[in-house]
Amino acid sequence: MATRTVIKLGSSTVAEPTGHPRVDVIARIATAVAARRAAGEDVVVVSSGAIAHGMQVMGRTGRSSVIEDLQAASAVGQGKLFRVWDEQLAAEGVRSAQVLLTFFDLMARTHYLNARATLERLLAWGVVPVINENDTTTTDEISFGDNDFLAAQVAVLVGADRLILLTDIDGLYTADPRLDPDAQLVREVHDFEGLSRLDIGHSTSPLGSGGMRSKVVAAEMASAAGIVTVVANGVRPGALDAVLAGAEEGTRFAPAEARHSSFKLWLKYAKPARGTIVVDAGAAKALKTGGTSLLPVGITDVRGEFDAGDAVHVAQGAVVIGKGISSYTAGELRQVVGLQSPRVREVLPRASDEAVHRDYFVLA
Template sequence: MGRVVIKLGSSTVVERTGEPRVDVIGQVCAAVAARRALGDDVVIVSSGAIAHGMGVMGRTGRTSVIEDLQAASAVGQGKLFRVWDEQLAAHEVKSAQVLLTFFDLMARTHYLNARATLERVLTWGVVPVINENDTTTTDEISFGDNDFLAAQVAVLIGAERLVLLTDIDGLYTADPRLNAGAEIVREVTDFDGLSALDIGHSTSPLGSGGMRSKVVAAEMASAAGIVTVVANGVRPGALDAVLAGEQEGTRFAPAEARHSSFKLWLKYAKPTRGTIVVDAGAARALRDLGTSLLPVGITDVSGSFDAGDAVQVSEGARVIGKGISSYTADELRQVVGLKSAQVREVLPRASDEAVHRDYFVLS
């Protein structure tokens, strides 16, 4: 039994008029049913609630007013899920609506609760249809787009494959809508090599994503050992080819060095509350030796955070990584640059490590 997460962007799910693409949704549901029949667990991450809500209300385009986005989501979400539910039911597959916010993943307890819920739904043989809860979210707590959410879900449930469906055939050397000479990239094994490509932030009129967000999502999934494919969700047969393991779209290979689930959560889901600046020796030890960070290697502290909050660790302007602080910001300021024995004189019950190596991940 395998696990796959299939994500569809707004332009794939909804027409420019705001009407659901029932034919596309039907194709996806048929493919999902086929994978379910083979014993696979499948999760759908579907955008489009806002776009559909705007269409229902007779509004065109995508507004930037947060209250309008929230209201449009409230109008569109239930109606869009009903289409998914009906199309899956046509193949005798039960579905469950799951709405997540950034808060559901930023706190470790909530993160584990979300995992437990999805595990139980999958155990029941039900296909979750997930979207961000746009009705209550704000710019400050939003996933930004569902590519990131889909990658988070793939990591959360230990998926083997993440499929990001869009309205073009995959990742190109440049935007094919603007550059006729752009060529499709079939395989990505080195994310650093993508810096030479013209990967823009352009989006559809209905969505908030773009190809760059898909590359970031693929990099996150790759770090967890998950194969990611970006493919055309509108073209018939493309998804079937991806799920059959055939060459289709752009495939992002899984990384050889993989992070634990905890460190992936720390790196991608838990927000930072401040910054710890370290000297060259501490930076080298963190990068090359995998040691813990001690107060003696700290040169500055910024922000306001509590023990247990995530902090960014930097050497000057260069970000090294992210970790869980054992101290509050005020406590750290009292012991900056001090050796362990001196720290215990100032803070008798303090931990030796400002950031323990088990709770630190490199950028």
Template structure:
């Protein structure tokens, strides 16, 4: 039996007044407990702390200022977790509250520590209830209503399924609230084909996500070999149907070509600190040959970064990929365009590769 990661968006966790939708949370916990009782590991990633805090404080619209967002989250976080804990305890399931920040995902050592902690909780047959630690994050609260966080959790745990619950029945050809001719897309196997659809990143009064962030989360998960389903969280049986492989919502099958968890972390989680421009030969070698990037292929360096930082690699302004630089920006500017032997004369202890192929992922 594998792990099922269930993510709930703010719009199904809380109503417009910021009050918990107990009917929705009850049936979600019913289905989560049933999966757990059947031998599966279950992880819940929830949004709604800010929405709950807004309800407690009587705020009509989602705050835009970071300290107000953090304060609203601080008010709502404990109350929201208490609802999950009570409902799951009533169903014989132990829970644990886990709060993560973007830094916990973007810093490799923290990423691995989060994996170990979550895995131990699952070994103990505890259901982690995960949310972003909004009260301490230093960046704009921008996990995409926790869709990105849910995908990263699924990847680091090697989950068997990611279920993204929202307030619509799945992905549509257009926004069904605006276009009555919009049709549900039951299966997505080609993410490039979605470019023709009107998939918006919307923000509601209570939430910050949208269908686009769910599609990106599904793309991340399926690249790791994890199927994903976007379904209506208010529909009874949606989680059970998704876990059973039945048709519900929009299913994104796992892709045959997979990235390692490290490369997925590098591609989606580790922020780039600078940019490296490469010539046509280097771009071709990276894209087609799977080779390392050598100083000789570098034509420009932008930004301030250190060795070990991630950098975007571009050719003629178009993205080629992202990698971990073996050089600082200052060092790369000194050796760009040089062959490896020449670079070592300038920097005797320098690596032969500016970016090793094992630490590079295509865009």
């Protein structure tokens, strides 16, 4: 299979502070994409900026906090922004396709697989998908971190080899370089836990909803799938070309040695938990170190309401240790809390032995 790269541009990269599209930046990206396509590489673009452009078209400044404003601005700006992408890619001899996704498309497994099939077919046709969140209908736009999370999910979806997150600064710094003149650029990250000592903030551009922390979370997710991630400056000419050429540019996040399946990554990052199953110390230890399934005998409490097939947090006391797919409804589980498997089958005939099967569980 061809090498695959997902290139994500945040609002501050795609749009001027006024909201006007940075046509020169998009043109440079299109040239780079065409070069990678000519070399036999598959490329997917994830582009923010529809809301920013929509606000500009409507003569509004800044970024509203009212969800209806964001949805309406996206409706105004999305088609116009994609037209810029389509024209610039076409000028390089590259066909493009607009793909709009929502959080529900990632949350529901069937939608997730359908999105993967569509993207695979577009890539097989030699088309470059230009993806954005469908802000017009979603209410989860802000939680996507200006599409950082969406880009990581897309990278996992298509089995990308690398994810490039373009922003308006040169990469991850030891502190916010706009506030601390002594901040140093971090060139390579191998240990995500070690990043806790850095001052990684949530500050965003006036038009965006991301920030460096959302990029680090996206990089962690991609790394868990074995995908190299680079955070680099998308506005500065030559930076993307350097990243694509494998030169030292921006901040590189190394892929994890132990890769997780796409299903478990989807479960951990995209499937929302509907309730919580509380377990005793023995069950918690078995889940964390033994790779076993969770049986009703190890459960001490059930919190919230959920159906069989919903995702639930699994916790020991107040500490969440993982997330899994429940084989029972919340009401059924409450009937069999702490019971051995033979007794469970007496209370609930045809019930599964596992409250959460090990294949459908991922540690936090």
